[in-house]
Amino acid sequence: MSHLVPTSISPAGLTDFFHEQIPLTHAMGLRAIEASSHRLVLEAPLEPNRNHLGTAFGGSLHALPTLACYGAVWMTLRDAGLDGHVVVRRSAATYRRAVAGPLRAVCERPTGAAVEHFLVELRRHRKAGMELTAIVEGAAGKPAVEFNGSFVALL
Numbered sequence: 388m389s390h391l392v393p394t395s396i397s398p399a400g401l402t403d404f405f406h407e408q409i410p411l412t413h414a415m416g417l418r419a420i421e422a423s424s425h426r427l428v429l430e431a432p433l434e435p436n437r438n439h440l441g442t443a444f445g446g447s448l449h450a451l452p453t454l455a456c457y458g459a460v461w462m463t464l465r466d467a468g469l470d471g472h473v474v475v476r477r478s479a480a481t482y483r484r485a486v487a488g489p490l491r492a493v494c495e496r497p498t499g500a501a502v503e504h505f506l507v508e509l510r511r512h513r514k515a516g517m518e519l520t521a522i523v524e525g526a527a528g529k530p531a532v533e534f535n536g537s538f539v540a541l542l
Contacts, residue, residue: 396465398422401458412454415447419458424466424496427459431490443486443523452521452534453478455494460517460538462496467506471542476516478536486523486531494521505540513542 396404401419405412416435421428429451436447453475460473497505497517508515516539525531 396422396462401427401462404461405454405458409454411450415450417451417454420491422458422462425498426496427455427462427494429455429458429492433487433489436490440485441487443490445482447490448482448486448523448532449478449480449534451490451492452480452494452523452532453536455492455521456519456534456536456538459494459496459519460540463502463505463517464509464540469506469509469542471509471540474539474541476537476539478534481533482531483533484525484529484531486525488526491524492521492534493524494519509540509542515540 398419398421401422402417405417414435416432418430419427420430431447431451433443436443438444457473457475464471497519505515505517516537518535518537521534522530523532
């Protein structure tokens with residue numbers, strides 16, 4: 388059953404949430420850098436996420452934007468005062484270039500009519516979906532990975 392929850396969360400609070408609820412994020416060294424109403428930015432160091440070539444492992448490059456989008460949906464629930472669960476329905480990533488430094492995923496949070504429709508459906512059916520995109524930045528902030536996914540919130 389859903390209940391009202393506090394709506395504001397700091398980047399440190401979001402980092403703690405990820406580390407407690409999704410233990411892999413601790414091993415990845417994940418940190419939330421920005422958790423605003425406009426976007427969610429997550430970072431992870433290269434060392435625990437590297438492959439045999441010394442660049443970022445493809446699995447980490449998929450996990451980080453997945454987590455950024457997951458976090459954006461979870462924050463949308465919190466902003467609406469709702470407590471629920473978020474699951475991934477579908478995800479895809481296009482790898483454009485290797486990442487040889489820290490990993491940084493950016494998810495622009497949905498706003499306006501998209502959020503209103505999502506919340507109406509969620510309250511009506513206790514389940515609603517949301518499509519999100521994120522990028523993993525490479526050198527000089529150029530997109531190294533383009534991610535898109537479908538996420539479902541459940542009350």
